[in-house]
Amino acid sequence: MFSKKILSLVAMWLLLVLNAFSANKRFTLVIDAGHGGHDAGALGTISKEKDINLSVALAFGRYVERNQPDVRVVYTRKTDVFIPLKERANIANRANADLFISVHTNALPAGKIARGFETYTLGMHRAKDNLDVAMRENSVISMEKGYQQTYQGFDPRSSESYIIFEFIQGKNMERSVELARMIQKSVCTGANRPNKGVHQAGFLVLRETSMPGCLIELGFITTPDEEQLLNSTNRVDDIARGIYQAFAQYKDRYDKGVSVPYRPTDDNKAEAPTIVPSDYKEEKTLAVAKPATRSTRAAQPRTAPVRKVEEQEHKQNQKKVVKAQNQTKDEPVFKVQILASSRVLRTGDCHLKGETEYDSYQENGMVKYTMGASTNYNEIYRLRKSLLEKFPEAFIIAFKNGQKYDVGQAIREYKQNKNK
Ligand SMILES: [Zn+2]
Structure with a gap:
């Protein structure tokens, strides 16, 4: 004892x-x-x-x-x-x-x-x-x-x-x-x-x-x-x-503990494996203020929606997302990210674990799969909890005006809006 x-x-x-x-x-x-x-x-x-x-x-x-x-x-x-x-x-x-x-x-x-x-x-x-x-x-x-x-x-x-x-x-x-x-x-x-x-x-x-x-x-x-x-x-x-x-x-x-800063003079675009189909057309996104510094740019990467493999099956889900975005101009939209892949997954792919109500976006050369879309953080919080057994690494992300958005900031704004 x-x-x-x-x-x-x-x-x-x-x-x-x-x-x-x-x-x-x-x-x-x-x-x-x-x-x-x-x-x-x-x-x-x-x-x-x-x-x-x-x-x-x-x-x-x-x-x-x-x-x-x-x-x-x-x-x-x-x-x-x-x-x-x-x-x-x-x-x-x-x-x-x-x-x-x-x-x-x-x-x-x-x-x-x-x-x-x-x-x-x-x-x-x-x-x-x-x-x-x-x-x-x-x-x-x-x-x-x-x-x-x-x-x-x-x-x-x-x-x-x-x-x-x-x-x-x-x-x-x-x-x-x-x-x-x-x-x-x-x-x-x-x-x-x-x-x-x-x-x-x-x-x-x-x-x-x-x-x-x-x-x-x-x-x-x-x-x-x-x-x-x-x-x-x-x-x-x-x-x-x-x-x-x-x-x-x-x-x-x-490395956030950096002590010898290095500032590259140019951007760093380079060839990478093609993930988005070649006939993919970039959708117009709402104009956002240009980030002032490199670090803010890194924190809010540019995102582009990924064209669906089988459009029909995601119709319902897309409608839901569009609705959420229209309702809530300037309000952050929360989603649960369930997984990321280097390629577009087919509907029914075993990694999606039977889920069909998912959505996806592209960021840093990866296709990222999400579930749910709501301006109500608590709703998405509960959704994540319910998904954890299937997707133990699921986490909450945020978008604002169609752009990926810092989730901490999004939660603060959600709380402010709620108290209005
Ligand atoms: Zn070798």
């Missing part, structure tokens, strides 16, 4: 200490140089992938250490050693990292030529090329003893195994896609690399990490002039600086 009491007191104290610690936690970046040791990665004529990856990873890390002393940089390897994929992810998870960046070099079968820089985030893409890259990068696990157990039956050479990647949700994915776009833009402009865009594929090392992250393919080691530049100290430095600048931009946006 006595010891139980002490134990719970100690547990409470530990919890308090841990909370205080995590509040002051430094931003932790994990840099993962792909391959190493007996795993050389892809082979060129004058070099090996593992060495190119390491030189870029170390150069990138040096930029971070020099320019952002408040960031803790953790390397999965700093020398030519073999580290299993799972261990790379474990290093990041144990470090409680905020961001994971894996550096690789691409390759093509003999006779094929390609040039350029590309960034991958975790996800499933139908394109066979993306699957090929993921399969090649994942195949290293067959060099590990007992990999069938470690990766729960995952077979890197079977396309069937990749179906599990088809659906990833949550803010990690949004942030990863945003980071990938920043890296593409920054490196391709700053280091003059052909922009091969942001892609999604099933990389094990990204699946096993629990923080936002992406995997960079620096260029094609099998293309002679690309291999040359990836072995040039100056070009490696340009690329590393480009990755660093994108990292600084990302950290500036998402």
